[in-house]
Every structure is written in C-alpha cells, then in structure tokens.
Amino acid sequence: MPDAAASDDHVRHPGAEASQSDARPQQQAAAAKPADGQPPSGGAPTNSADGGAETPVGDRAGFRLAAFGAVLIVVLFAGYGLGRLNNSTASASAPPPAGTQTGSSMPGMAMDENQPHTHNSDGTATQPGAAMPMGAAVGGLSLSSAGLTLVPETTTFVAGKPQRLSFRVAGAGGAPVTTYATVHDKPLHLIVVRRDLTGFQHLHPTMATDGTWGIDLTLAEPGIYRMIADFTAVVGGQQTATTLGGDLTVAGDYAPQALPAPGRSDSPDGFAVTYEGTPGTQATQPLLMTVTGAGGRIAKLDPYLGAFGHLVVMREGDLAYVHVHPEATLVDGKVKFWLTAPSSGSYRMFFDFQVAGQVHTAAWTLKVD
Numbered sequence: 001m002p003d004a005a006a007s008d009d010h011v012r013h014p015g016a017e018a019s020q021s022d023a024r025p026q027q028q029a030a031a032a033k034p035a036d037g038q039p040p041s042g043g044a045p046t047n048s049a050d051g052g053a054e055t056p057v058g059d060r061a062g063f064r065l066a067a068f069g070a071v072l073i074v075v076l077f078a079g080y081g082l083g084r085l086n087n088s089t090a091s092a093s094a095p096p097p098a099g100t101q102t103g104s105s106m107p108g109m110a111m112d113e114n115q116p117h118t119h120n121s122d123g124t125a126t127q128p129g130a131a132m133p134m135g136a137a138v139g140g141l142s143l144s145s146a147g148l149t150l151v152p153e154t155t156t157f158v159a160g161k162p163q164r165l166s167f168r169v170a171g172a173g174g175a176p177v178t179t180y181a182t183v184h185d186k187p188l189h190l191i192v193v194r195r196d197l198t199g200f201q202h203l204h205p206t207m208a209t210d211g212t213w214g215i216d217l218t219l220a221e222p223g224i225y226r227m228i229a230d231f232t233a234v235v236g237g238q239q240t241a242t243t244l245g246g247d248l249t250v251a252g253d254y255a256p257q258a259l260p261a262p263g264r265s266d267s268p269d270g271f272a273v274t275y276e277g278t279p280g281t282q283a284t285q286p287l288l289m290t291v292t293g294a295g296g297r298i299a300k301l302d303p304y305l306g307a308f309g310h311l312v313v314m315r316e317g318d319l320a321y322v323h324v325h326p327e328a329t330l331v332d333g334k335v336k337f338w339l340t341a342p343s344s345g346s347y348r349m350f351f352d353f354q355v356a357g358q359v360h361t362a363a364w365t366l367k368v369d
Helices: 004-008 018-032 057-093
Strands: 117-119 148-152 163-170 188-194 201-203 212-217 223-235 238-250 272-276 285-292 310-315 321-325 335-339 345-355 358-368
Touching: 148 223, 148 238, 163 223, 163 238, 188 212, 201 212, 223 321, 238 321, 272 345, 285 345, 310 335, 321 335
Parallel strands: none
Antiparallel strands: 117 321, 148 163, 163 212, 188 201, 188 223, 223 238, 272 285, 285 335, 310 321, 310 345, 345 358
16 A cells, blocks of 8 residues: 555655644645636646635536526516416406307307397397496497398388388398397387487388398388398307498478477377386486376286387487387386486487287487486
8 A cells, every 4th residue: 555645745845854844734735726827727626725625616607607597597487477467367357348248148149038138239238237338339320230231222212101111131241141030029120210209110021031121111201210120130150139220211391300308208099108217327227117097007018029018219319229128027017127328418218018909109308417
C-alpha cells in the first residue's frame, strides 16, 4: 500500500523539514487557489475557506436556469387558470343572446300555448316570471324576419267591396312555406287595421296546397291598412314563430281619425267590457278583463281559439304589434292577461271574446308614460 503521505505530494516538496509543518495550511490554500483570472482546471471541485465543497460555476448556472424555467412554468399555468376562472365567471353572469327561448320552450318546439305569454318578433315567446328586457318585443314592422318573407299577390283594394287577399310566406330560398304549426286552433292569424287604428279585423285565411293563403277581405274606408300575419312556420323540422307585416292601399280621400281618449270601458254589441290594471314598461303587469251582460251579471264566456280571450295591442304611429294570450282559467269569471308595454306612448288594445258562439271585440285607448 502506498505511504499515506504520498497523497499530499501535490502540496508538499520532497525533503521538507518537520519544522515546516506549521506552513502546510497556508501552502495547501495557495496550491488550491487558482491564479488570478483563471478558473479551476477541468471544473474540478475546489475547497472553500471552511474546508467544505463548492458547487462548480457551470453547475450553479445550470441550476439557476432550471429553477427559472420551473418558476416560469408555474407562472404560465397560474395565469392560464386565472383566465379560465374569469371566463367562466363572465359566461355565467352574461345574459342569454337575442332570440334565446325561455320558460318551457325548447329549440324546435313551440311555446306551451296553454300558459299566458307574449309572442315576440324574434321567433320566441315570453311567459310571466321569465327575465325580460325593458319593454316587450314587438312584431309586424317588417316584411321579412327570421329568414321568412311575406309576399302579397295584390295590395290595392276598392273601398267597401269584398276582394280576395292572397299571399304566401317565402323561405330563405324563395320557395313558399307549406307546413305550419297549429297555434290556438289555427295555423295563421291575420290582423288587418287602418293606420289610424280603426277598422280592426282578426281573420283566419286558409292555405292551398302550394302554400298560398287566401281570404275575402272588405276594407270599408280609403286609407293605408296594415296586414299582420302571425304564425309558426315549420322549416327543416324546426318551428319558427314570427310576425310579418305589409301595407294595403284603398284609394280615395283618407280622413284619419284621432284616437279616442284613454278609458277603461267599452260597449261592443250591448256588452259592458272593462279592464283593471296599469301596463308599464318596467315590469309585466296583470290585466283583468270583465265582460258584463244583460242584468249586470258577468257573462258566461266560451273558449275562443283555445282560450277565453285574445288581446292585441298596437302602438300609435308605427303600428308595432303585441299579441298576448291569457291564463288558462278564469279568475272570478274574469280573463287575466299579463302585459309589458313596449315603450311609452299611445296604444289601442283590442280584446276578442266569445259569448253564445258569437265573437265580439272591445277596444280601449291606453296611454303609457
């Protein structure tokens, strides 16, 4: 075995005196210390002042780089997680897009027509209690909506003479729609009214196999009339509820009538018809319609088109249209509707009801501030 002292040859000189042993620590330190400006050769470990091992410069740099990379990865993943969390929160609190159906309606299905609701112009229906924007949606302002277009065959009439009104509803490719859902006993409801909100008619044309709708129509006085088709078309297996409108012209001297003063009672065909409630734009409000017959007793109402009444509300000026259906049962003999006014302004409300097989219409002027 080699002499143990041989392991110190790199710091001892042969023949050194024992008296020099006290200089060994200084000589070891000098031998271990590299020259100024020179790194330790070969990256070999060097001794620290306290005799411990130092990490080589290259290893220290690699360690620092690895630590920095790990921190960077943690930061990136933390940012990604926060972004996902923020997006989830925003999505959960965001309102549904225009046209989202509420209540019991589902894509491809019509609203439950046995419940009170309002038909919107964007192909949806809204029930009381559902989240609603300020003011109800309106319809009947355009020939086209939801990919469907109203196409009348003629738009000119002679005052006071019956004339055939024919029209069709064209799909996106121009072909007539021939399939409709039955809503309140009819596949299509047609409203006709003059621009001054007189001459109101609620009609139900019939459809030929080629998709052409037709009905005999009499427009009593000269002026511009609005025809409004309210229906649920079935296109590509999907139901689309919408309301389209167009103008009809009756030649002659047009003498528009001013709206009657606002009131709560009307007397159509010998009945006394009143309503309770005050519609507004901020919230859906109940309206109770009472029909009183002979002797001052509440009249016995018959179901008409699947309900105890129908309410059409039209705005003065642009004839914006809202069609409201009532609750399925009477309230102490009264018909209960829920209504949100589309905006402030003047309106005409038309209430259709049926007694002893005869349909009657009461009308009131409504002022919404």
